[in-house]
Amino acid sequence: MADASTLAERARGNGAGDHDDSPGPFTVSGPGVLGALAGIGAGAARAGQAIAGRVAGPVVEGLRDRLTADFDDRDPDYIRENLPLTWLLASLWFRGEVRNLGNVPEDRPVLLVGNHSGGNLTPDTIVFTLAFSTYFGVERPFYQLAHNLVLASPAGQILRKYGTVAASHEHAKEALEAGAALLVYPGGDWEVHRPFWESDRVDFAGRKGFIRLALDAGVPIVPVVSIGGQETSLFLSRGDRIARVFGLDRTLRLKVLPISLALPWVINIGDFLGHVPLPAKITTEVLPPINITEQFGEDPDHEVVYEHVTRVMQECLDSLAAERRYPLIG
């Protein structure tokens, strides 16, 4: 929720929806022609702000709605009716293979922690969501956390029907307390845009929030390791320095401005419009659950747990990479 309100407030601060009568930056006081011109200018500025408020207000409201988690937005019927389409995409284009879904506990909430690949289109999530929905049935509540910008995009409305909610600790805790399975990608935008030569590397950038979440909710962590997503485009650089220069990290919580070679743009900067993913084979393996308190005690050192989780995931990713004979083909 904090993310939603922050973004909406930020938008208001930029003039959207803010139409009080306080003197704006164009207000100049003084007599004569200059004063009259200044008065006209100030009036025009206020009118402009009012119009901007009327136009942008609904947009901001819509944005706020999208970023507010309503777990009831998940629509099992919609997911079920779209299973064939997802199945076609996952089977024919990505030749998806998800192994050991039986490692996911069936009768309790669970935190699924994945490595993230494939840019903004995240083909590994498409393949895994399909596999999860068919294995456990669309009736089992299953949510995924996503970056605000993903939910604010035109695809956001569809993703909400699949159970995608804006990433925040509160949303995650709420989902787990409601008994759902929750998929998180701690590496987020940092990991998903890593260069293609790091495709067989788990990189959570030291983010350990998922450990606190699992402890707070008292649920096991189930690591989900995927390979192939980073071959769906030629990711060249995260562009983290450029993102810092443009202030994207402060304004949009974006640590990166990725640069890749992707269809149909050839050079794709930012990946805001998405791209046509190359048909790389996606293989996903679900590892046995990690019960933090059982394995590391009631008050574990988060650093130790983080090292353990990332190590078992990296080992699995290494073995999946060793299985892979050719890029794309798998």
Added chain:
Amino acid sequence: MRLGESIEITASQQLVWDYLAEPTNYLHFMSGVTRWEPAGDRRSGLGARYRMLIRVGAAEVGGLIEFVEWRPCTDMAWTSVTGVDQRGRWRVREVASRRTRVELRYAYGVAGAGVAGLLAERVAAPALSRHLRRSLQQLKRQVEHEQLRSEAKRRREASAA
């Protein structure tokens, strides 16, 4: 989409039926099936429910099924309760003494899936047909093997007596 395959087995109708009626056998002979376990109190027969999954393409599809028809030695049919819509039927018919014809029919789809649903049904059909064919071949092999074992056992018992 409806698929069907049949095979002739050199075994009695009763033996084939008994093999099909035992849920623990399904993981041994049903090709592509990754799960077939009772869900509920009834283990077999009319009204018995199972959680079943079959691997097709990128996913294991299936769900909860229930046997809605059970005519001993001849017909048993199931329908889906949750998951992908499906209906299946075993038809067991005696064609001669100790020769039995077994037919497996399988219909599947997702109601409301539109064009993508129709396309997916057709794309999945070859893989599912292969699974059905292989399942019947494995059923034949296992039941005939069972038949030989039981005959050998009878012979041993007769010679011992």
